[in-house]
Amino acid sequence: MSDAITLTGSYKTAETRGTTRSLRTLVSIRRYASPIVLVCLWQIACSSGLLSTRLVASPVQIAVTGWTLVCDGTLPFNLGVSLLRAGSGLGLAISLGVALALVSGLSRIGEDIVDAPLQILRTLPALALVPLYILWFGIGETPKILLVALGATFPIYLNLHKGIRSIDPKLVEMASTLGLSRWQTIRDVFLPGALPDFLTGLRYAVGVSWLMLVVAEQVNAESGIGHMMMDAQDFLRTDIILVGLLVYGVLGLMSDQIVRLLESTLLAWRPDGRKGRTA
Amino acid sequence: MTHIQSDVHPGTAVIVERLTRRFNNGPPVLDELDLAIAPGEFVALLGHSGSGKSTLLRTLAGLDPVTDGAVTRPRDVSVVFQEHRLLPWKRVWKNVVLGQEDKAIRQRAEAVLEEVGLSHRSNAWPLTLSGGEAQRAALARALVREPAFLMLDEPFAALDALTRLKMQQLVADLWKKHGCAVLLVTHDVDEALLLADRAVVLERGRIRVDVPITIPRPRRHADPGFEGLRSLLLDALGVHAA
Structure with a gap:
């Protein structure tokens, strides 16, 4: 039994690289998702009268x-x-x-x-x-x-x-x-x-x-x-x-x-x- | 006499007379040192750390003042330090002609970079150079000024063994071509034997050994004629060769 380990890897083809890129776009969109959701909640709170426009405008x-x-x-x-x-x-x-x-x-x-x-x-x-x-x-x-x-x-x-x-x-x-x-x-x-x-x-x-x-x-x-x-x-x-x-x-x-x-x-x-x- | 005389004639030899230097009234780092270098002569300066080699070189370069004694040297001198000391914010060719401000600087820079085998990196940023390339650029910067006297302060100490061999060969070739007087400060006895006309061993600010190296050029590291001189120099440095 030897202690050797084998390290392998495969060169990414253009196709798989394309997939990673679109995945990366998705991730960067995800970063903006949370602020957008917060703004939407803010708008809903104002429209429903939950938040007074005297305090904060919609x-x-x-x-x-x-x-x-x-x-x-x-x-x-x-x-x-x-x-x-x-x-x-x-x-x-x-x-x-x-x-x-x-x-x-x-x-x-x-x-x-x-x-x-x-x-x-x-x-x-x-x-x-x-x-x-x-x-x-x-x-x-x-x-x-x-x-x-x-x-x-x-x-x-x-x-x-x-x-x-x-x-x-x-x-x-x-x-x-x-x-x-x-x-x-x-x-x-x-x-x-x-x-x-x-x-x-x-x-x-x-x-x-x-x-x-x-x-x-x-x-x-x-x-x-x-x-x-x-x-x-x-x-x-x-x-x-x-x-x-x-x-x-x-x-x-x-x-x-x-x-x-x-x-x-x-x-x-x-x-x-x-x-x-x-x- | 307590000043550096910069003689107007290019090619005037370097003369050091009774040069003494102390720091903070301690023991003298240089002790009534006398040394003369002929025009075009290649002198290797050996010695332990603290023997005064660097102080002598710094004094000759005008970086340390002459407080006691006299130094005569050509006006046009250049120094190559152990570190390349290139300005990282200037491209290689601009580093080479740093401080020169006429129209032909680009051509001069290219010509001297060609000489040291670095013309392909003339537009590179210094921080992208390898150790050997950076030292070649530093050598080019020293040579572009056509110095009558070139000082090399352990210029190959930080390089790997193979690069060092190449650089030693390059310095030998350039010296033959330019014919300037050279003072090479080094720890390496073999380097001194390979390059110099004369080896000087410094100890406690005084010259302990001053021997001519008469082995014909071009020299090779394995030259059998080196043996006697090598043990002599190693002895002078307090290292006893087996």
Whole structure:
């Protein structure tokens, strides 16, 4: 009696592969089945009067309201305002975060000056600054954009700074033996080497931007998705509130996809296993 | 004298004079070391870990400062390290011509990659290369600068035995073609005997043995002329050959 075992396998023919593929489609459909069933139950509960529309509007009502808001221009206008605020705030955060991270990542003195205050500020909940921001900047666009910028700067700074600091010193040494100038070393070694961490920071920053925007627009605003929702609250329009929530959700999802796309394009040099690695 | 002189004439020999180096006031890692390398000479530097080989190489490469003594070396030098140290975010050919910014870089990169037998991977990402391929790329990166002095810091130590043999042959060929002075830091006595004109054994920051290797080239690993030198070098390294 020997201890040998035989391992066998058979190469899949095109036909059996076809079957697996349709099976896989079925599985991916199954993933959506449960949410669809929940929405159906929600609709039934509303239609039968089990769930008061004062508390929550029915899915059909939300769809109708959403369409009306699109047609009369309310939703596109408010969406545009919100996007502009989030975009400007995020743009400001990226410029500021990158600049600070470069200063503190590339020089010891810079780190001493920049890093400590930022690490202290980071622990403050940014949303607690809303009253102060309104006092300082009034109720226009400025406090809203700055609030978004404030929240989003930290993830950019922290991740990029970490990325620059964790560059393999052997690569920097190599650059110096090749006679690269300081600027060439920054451009060819530090920046591309820190890019994966920067993109991780960007993903967090985008998420934070939406969060800050929601608060900024609900506390004090005359336009924007958040304002539209607060307005609806006064008139007990749960359908409009839910449309707003849906829009926020879609925006968050889409911006995350965009950053993922950036990652897979810009980090093409990474072997497949590490691509799109979640942070 | 406490500085590196980069002589303007290409092909000037390397001269190390009374070079002393300590770390944190400890015992000297290099102890009044004198060493001269002629233009086009291939010198193998042997020694145990901590004998000062790497410190000497780093000083010659300009990575460590000269604090006591003097070093003269050509201006155009290149280093190949034990790890390939390729930038993973640049394609192979861009790694080869890293830091060079003129119009002919692509041609130069292709030409030198051809020389090291890697032209088929010139567009590849470094992380997809095998160990031997990556080290060939590192060699190409060192050679594209036409150095008068090439430093090899245990460049084959991380490779498998068969790849190492091929790489040693490649280095021998490239050295013959380019004619630059070479300092090869290695642990491997046979590697030194196969490639070098001269073997230097370093011990506690001083030169213990400095012998010429006069066996005619091309050399083969099994050359009977190696025996005497091999036991001499192994003796100097404190390993007693049977």
